[in-house]
Amino acid sequence: MSALHAAGAALWRETPAGVELAVAHRPRYDDWSLPKGKCDPGETLTETAVREIAEETGYHAVLGRMLPAAHYEVSTKDGNTRPKRVTYYSAEAIGGDFVPNEEVDELRWLSADKARALLSYEHDRVVLDAFTALPARVRTVLLVRHAKAGKREKWAGPDELRPLTPSGTHQARCLGRMLPAFAPQRLYAAPRVRCAQTVEPLAEQLGLPITEEWLLAEEGFWPDPDAGVRRFLAIAADGAAVVSSQGGVIPELVERLAVKAGLPLTEFPSRKGSTWILTFDADPAGPTLLAADYCETPLPPVRD
Structure with missing residues (x-):
């Protein structure tokens, strides 16, 4: 069975205090994660990443370099599992504003250290570490x-x-x-x-x-x-x-x-x-x- 594909980002913005990253709370899972979501039919990975960022956070974003992809198994309706691959990018927030929605009820802009401590999953922390290894502004x-x-x-x-x-x-x-x-x-x-x-x-x-x-x-x-x-x-x-x-x-x-x-x-x-x-x-x-x-x-x- 082929993998399910999704895309997301380390979404960042520049402030007088330094670079901040967006961490989203999903009430369905009660977790804190980087913005991401599944590809719609016929959608390229970059289209998915930009759309999911907008839907989950309300922000328009410009993509940059690729970050480590996440690979894990997800449950299917028939009780089996299926591999899932999430492609991540660096993404700068260039406009917009967060409004609580069905997928994300809270969004926090945090320093890299605070974002890392809040994230629920190790694969998100790997993505965040790769983001912080290079300058945000490139x-x-x-x-x-x-x-x-x-x-x-x-x-x-x-x-x-x-x-x-x-x-x-x-x-x-x-x-x-x-x-x-x-x-x-x-x-x-x-x-x-x-x-x-x-x-x-x-x-x-x-x-x-x-x-x-x-x-x-x-x-x-x-x-x-x-x-x-x-x-x-x-x-x-x-x-x-x-x-x-x-x-x-x-x-x-x-x-x-x-x-x-x-x-x-x-x-x-x-x-x-x-x-x-x-x-x-x-x-x-x-x-x-x-x-x-x-x-x-x-x-x-x-x-x-």
Whole structure:
């Protein structure tokens, strides 16, 4: 039996006294937990996280890096058990207000230490500890491998004009629903039709233009990879962005960023339609990679 999927967040806000985290009391279970909930049919994980935060806490949120997922068994109506996976993100509260509701009757904003002491479950404390291991205020760049575009040898025209296949178009639509949760302000694409088409649904959703980036295309990157890394870091320095590139660039780019930052990454996958959530510090002298989270697919979780 496949796992039930849910999503939630370490929801935080910045105050004069420091960073506070939201801890929710659920009367149904009489527990204190981080905001989370099950995926609706056809919903991407990021859509679930943002919706559940709003429903449980009343706050609108912008997602950031991924935090450790929780895995546990839940009881089913027939008396058996089923695995459940909860995907967690860091999430900044950017507006809203709490109103007691059927799911959550009390919400407390607490320092990390006080939140940890109040939480009922160890897996929530693991998520909270991972959140506090890095700064709350960071910059996020979403590095996307173009969606499926068929085999190069079966395309008769110039390779830069090779378009997405129908399954690639579906992946692009899902990315257009998945990535707005991170509130990107700028969109970039290698000058390839398939790279631009991958972020076109997102551009339409956000009302943003797509800027071509030659240094992040294979032919532009490999003559001088250091120049490509510098350009990517310049993009990161300006805040949240999406970059659509190619499989011949992404693994090398992520590896170079990780080595430069001293991050112990050993694998650099890049499936078509996948996304690297790259988290950088907010140092005005120049961004340094703090975390790199790989999302293999933009498609909604499969439901039985």
